[in-house]
Amino acid sequence: MTMPKTETISADSVDKAARLIRSGRLVAFPTETVYGLGANALDGEAVARIFEAKGRPRFNPLIVHLADRSKAETHAEFSDAAKRLADAFWPGPLTLVLPRSSDTPLSDLVSAGLPTVALRVPAHEAARALIRAADVPIAAPSANPSGQVSPTMAAHVAQDLGDKVDMILDGGPCPEGLESTIVGLSGDDCVLLRSGAVPRERIEAVLDRPLGSSRSDGDPQAPGMLSSHYAPSATLRLNAEVPKPGESYLAFGPMPPISGPALNLSDAADLREAAAHLFDYLRRLDATSAETIAVAPIPETGLGEAINDRLRRAAAPRPAQGA
Numbered sequence: 210m211t212m213p214k215t216e217t218i219s220a221d222s223v224d225k226a227a228r229l230i231r232s233g234r235l236v237a238f239p240t241e242t243v244y245g246l247g248a249n250a251l252d253g254e255a256v257a258r259i260f261e262a263k264g265r266p267r268f269n270p271l272i273v274h275l276a277d278r279s280k281a282e283t284h285a286e287f288s289d290a291a292k293r294l295a296d297a298f299w300p301g302p303l304t305l306v307l308p309r310s311s312d313t314p315l316s317d318l319v320s321a322g323l324p325t326v327a328l329r330v331p332a333h334e335a336a337r338a339l340i341r342a343a344d345v346p347i348a349a350p351s352a353n354p355s356g357q358v359s360p361t362m363a364a365h366v367a368q369d370l371g372d373k374v375d376m377i378l379d380g381g382p383c384p385e386g387l388e389s390t391i392v393g394l395s396g397d398d399c400v401l402l403r404s405g406a407v408p409r410e411r412i413e414a415v416l417d418r419p420l421g422s423s424r425s426d427g428d429p430q431a432p433g434m435l436s437s438h439y440a441p442s443a444t445l446r447l448n449a450e451v452p453k454p455g456e457s458y459l460a461f462g463p464m465p466p467i468s469g470p471a472l473n474l475s476d477a478a479d480l481r482e483a484a485a486h487l488f489d490y491l492r493r494l495d496a497t498s499a500e501t502i503a504v505a506p507i508p509e510t511g512l513g514e515a516i517n518d519r520l521r522r523a524a525a526p527r528p529a530q531g532a
């Protein structure tokens with residue numbers, strides 16, 4: 210089999226991969242757990258490419274990979290428990306879901322609009338070298354198409370996503386072969402969101418108390434379902450060609466003549482650009498005095514499926530608090 214984009218780990222290949230990441234492209238890279246599909250976590254359009262490549266029908270939040278703990282601390286609020294876990298397990302296969310810090314430059318799309326972010330400092334030398342060389346945080350889900358198993362060898366990535374990534378760094382088989390353990394920490398709550406390479410008992414030993422359990426197995430949270438998920442307080446009116454008087458407008462493509470507050474997801478009707486702006490622009494229009502946000506029609510193709518999924522959830526009537 211030919212794998213033209215695959216390059217073995219070397220100073221040169223890591224350097225090339227880092228330049229691709231910095232220029233907004235996708236690079237699959239090895240970690241101690243599984244191969245990740247990496248993009249610059251500061252660049253919303255680069256992050257949108259990840260969803261495009263994986264063919265995810267909705268925006269799941271992604272794990273952000275960092276070079277070290279001090280870098281991680283610039284993006285999220287670390288509770289005492291979070292600091293203890295980071296001390297004990299980083300670098301290594303533990304992911305912490307923490308409140309985003311108010312001034313983090315991370316794209317909103319990596320969090321799929323949630324107020325939290327998943328952070329991890331991987332132990333794999335190639336992953337660390339790539340993050341250091343790119344000098345940006347790297348958002349990376351497992352490098353498999355949506356609904357398939359995680360890849361533990363470069364050849365798996367080449368088979369499944371070869372035509373969708375710009376480069377595959379081959380660091381051999383992943384030593385753990387199992388995804389990172391994910392722990393969610395907010396206030397005093399510590400919850401196991403996904404079991405993985407670090408056993409629950411080891412985490413509980415460090416925290417000196419039992420971890421709570423998440424409500425679901427496997428993929429921890431369907432973000433759109435979370436009660437904590439950002440839902441605008443304004444009403445959304447979808448597929449609106451033009452806004453009515455008093456409405457704000459979230460446009461896509463050419464802007465109709467309007468008078469109220471408006472933002473355009475993409476003048477050029479580019480779905481990747483629209484995905485990159487979606488969560489930020491919803492928030493901004495929600496902050497205006499208009500009680501309804503009219504939203505332009507968005508095609509259901511490619512990333513449009515995930516964008517429309519998110520918009521429909523935001524437009525749906527809310528269940529009562531506590532439901």
Ligand code: TXA
Pocket residue numbers: 240242243244245246269270271272302304306320323325326327329349350351352387388389390391402427428429430
């Ligand atoms: O070992 C791993 O964790 C690998 C390597 C590449 O680091 N990555 C990985 O990513 O498994 P992914 O996207 O396949 O799984 C990450 C999980 C998803 O189920 C996602 O919903 C959850 O983490 N997640 C990410 N951010 C979250 C957040 N803010 N709140 C709740 N769950 C989150």
Ligand code: MG
Pocket residue numbers: 350351359
């Ligand atoms: Mg995965």
